[in-house]
Amino acid sequence: SLQVRHILCEKHGRAMEAMEKLKSGQRFSEVASQYSEDKARQGGDLGWMTRGSMVGPFQEAAFALPVSSMDKPVYTDPPVKTKFGYHIIMVEGRK
Template sequence: MPMEGVLKGLVRQLEQFRVQQQASEMPPKGKSGSGKAGKGGAASGSDSADKKAQGPKGGGNAVKVRHILCEKHGKIMEAMEKLKSGMRFNEVAAQYSEDKARQGGDLGWMTRGSMVGPFQEAAFALPVSGLDKPVFTDPPVKTKFGYHIIMVEGRK
């Protein structure tokens, strides 16, 4: 079934991204975490402060992404109508998305170069928003995997 291949491809991309992210969070040899940013290793606990400092959209090298993926245009448009009626993004994703590998459409943090072209362009063009009042791609983005409604929850 073609959708299984799509899901495996997305999972593979996510795994590659996580490996890249872990490698980029490690300080260079001999630097002991005191590089230019002055933050040290992984989670510094200031993600929300980082989001606000980055501005509404563009910039950054990584985005925290959610999406709704449907193979058929008609189904993605049904999901779009639910979002426009005020339904929470994660609930619409759970109901409509054919990407069952990710609960609520959460793909986590993704870096530039780890996403397919149209998806990446849309993700980095969107402002940061929340589940209750998401700012999402309208119209949906078409990729080789199907149609996506994308929202961005963070940027760094």
């Protein structure tokens, strides 16, 4: 299972704006709070997720990412498109 964080934007343009903020060094959790439309999750934290609990493209992208930290995040670039919109995904843990 993976400990996953994401930023979800319905519109591609908004996801790209969020991506620019990340590239300029803003913290993933801050960008998530500002841009993510998944308001239920604080700072984009989805907690621990297992295979089969995520939509296909999201799952493939998440499992392909290395574990990284908020200080040096490695995230999906370009954002991953699912039926929910565009996701910028990072993985904070794996077990």
